[in-house]
Amino acid sequence: MTNPEPARSRAQRRTDALDRLAGDRDAWVATASADGMPTLVPLWFLWDRGRLLMCTRRNTPTARNLTPRGEAVVTVGHATDVVHIAGAAEVEECDALPPGSGDAFSAKLGWDPRGGAQWVFVRITPHTVKAWREDNEQPGRLLMREGRWLD
Secondary structure: OOOOOOOOOHHHHHHHHHHHHHHOOEEEEEEEOOOOOEEEEEEEEEEEOOEEEEEEEOOOHHHHHHHHHOEEEEEEEEOOEEEEEEEEEEEEEHHHOOHHHHHHHHHHHOOOOOOOOOEEEEEEEEEEEEEEOOHHHOOOOEEEEOOEEOO
16 A cells, blocks of 8 residues: 555646646546447547547447447556546547548547548547546545536
8 A cells, every 4th residue: 555645636637637638648548349249449649628629440340439439447547646527429520520630630649541541530528527637535526417517
């Protein structure tokens, strides 16, 4: 067991979570098929206008799972500093992506999948966001409920 720093306020956790979402590039994305088969994969992401934007091949289990369920769970960070997001997910064709979003995705990640027929974007709109570091931050880890930031 570690000696954790004092628990952060909700406002500080929100600031730290938004900083992590703006700066990090790797996330773990969990989806489930219509019959409940789970899939967990790492994907690069962009925090774009309050939503996660990711890209995957259209024939992956992740892309296929989003059609029947429309839900995903995403974690960013490591076990002692995690941002956990559950939200509504939708698949967007590359040519339907707003240019500003595609340009920002490409600039952050150094990769532009637009124009490749095998790729689709996944946009996740959070309805729940949690953030915690150590056990002392388990209480009060909820930062967003039903798509609204808690203050």
